[in-house]
Amino acid sequence: MNFVITIDLQILLALCSVGTFVYAIQKIRKSKVRIDDMIIWILGSLILLVFSLFPRFVFWAADLVGFIKPVNFIVTGVIFVLLILLFRQAVALSQLKERLSDLTQEIALLTKDLEDEKAAVNQKNKEF
Amino acid sequence: MWGATVIFKNILSTWEYSPPMRVLVIIPAYNEAESLVQVVTDLKRKLPPEGYDYVLVNDCSRDATAKLCREHGFNHINLPLNLGLPGAMRTGFRYAYRKGYDVAVQIDGDGQHRPEYIPALIAEIEKGADIAIGSRFLTHPKPWTARMAGSRLLAWAIKLTTGVTLTDPTSGMRALNRQQIADFANNMNYPPQADAIAYQIKRGAVVREIQVEMDDRTTGASYFSFVTSIKYMMQKLTAILLIQGFRKVK
Numbered sequence: 001m002n003f004v005i006t007i008d009l010q011i012l013l014a015l016c017s018v019g020t021f022v023y024a025i026q027k028i029r030k031s032k033v034r035i036d037d038m039i040i041w042i043l044g045s046l047i048l049l050v051f052s053l054f055p056r057f058v059f060w061a062a063d064l065v066g067f068i069k070p071v072n073f074i075v076t077g078v079i080f081v082l083l084i085l086l087f088r089q090a091v092a093l094s095q096l097k098e099r100l101s102d103l104t105q106e107i108a109l110l111t112k113d114l115e116d117e118k119a120a121v122n123q124k125n126k127e128f
Numbered sequence: 129m130w131g132a133t134v135i136f137k138n139i140l141s142t143w144e145y146s147p148p149m150r151v152l153v154i155i156p157a158y159n160e161a162e163s164l165v166q167v168v169t170d171l172k173r174k175l176p177p178e179g180y181d182y183v184l185v186n187d188c189s190r191d192a193t194a195k196l197c198r199e200h201g202f203n204h205i206n207l208p209l210n211l212g213l214p215g216a217m218r219t220g221f222r223y224a225y226r227k228g229y230d231v232a233v234q235i236d237g238d239g240q241h242r243p244e245y246i247p248a249l250i251a252e253i254e255k256g257a258d259i260a261i262g263s264r265f266l267t268h269p270k271p272w273t274a275r276m277a278g279s280r281l282l283a284w285a286i287k288l289t290t291g292v293t294l295t296d297p298t299s300g301m302r303a304l305n306r307q308q309i310a311d312f313a314n315n316m317n318y319p320p321q322a323d324a325i326a327y328q329i330k331r332g333a334v335v336r337e338i339q340v341e342m343d344d345r346t347t348g349a350s351y352f353s354f355v356t357s358i359k360y361m362m363q364k365l366t367a368i369l370l371i372q373g374f375r376k377v378k
Binding site: 098100101104105107108109111112 | 185223
């Protein structure tokens, strides 16, 4: 079996992973994002970097799972991880929607209480 | 002698004074400025003065709804963001729950639900129903129109999953008792729609229907266009047939 991954792909992968890593770190440095939410991206980019620097590992893993071409293994793996991330995003988004709705309703109810209170006080003052 | 006192006590307990139910009529309103004043004055005129309150939930309307409410001194809640019908109704249920109402009635802000049927809904709740629904087709036949095809599908799905026949599952005119108010106010995934009703039936809620008449909407636009109707039906059917069965029953 041919144990060489094309050098182009290797460089592309390495650049992408380094780029992702730097971008995520930049966002954290500028306080644009919560560290907890970036950890998956930091780790993911590091893993991709390892893959691109040591393709032998990819060959071994691809062979283990039964992929004929290591590239296919990487692409499939990335898609799989992306799907998981997407699903988690959908869940998080749904929770955010619910919380936003809750907050909106609470604000509306509080405002209502406040205005009722004010009206009652005004009424009392008038009676005096 | 002792027997007589027991009998006397039993008679007393059946005559025990029960305070009348406190009813809150919830009117969700989104851009209903044209019909709003008419609907609320009609409601105030036709309901018994004792025990009935109402609250208008203004779903962040872009028209004069908020201004009209203030000017006319209507009891109203202004949502700072547009939440859609489920969010507006849930605000109403929260309000009803916190103010300790025994029954919450939902009617539309466009005047298609007639307030004279509300006491009949309350009567069903008093007789022990958890949810009372104003149905257009309990005794009247359901027409064979495209809209009613959706209604039939929903009714079929509910019948299939719960065994209960609802003749008008898309009716937006319902009354909920105290327990149902708590459920709808405090939990996620309780839209004031057919799928939540089906879920409550599975949880043991007793649902009764009464025959009502509804008027066609005269002003304003419905939350539903043709496309959103289709989408709504798909969502509700999927929810009833494929999802609600997996939810916890207790």
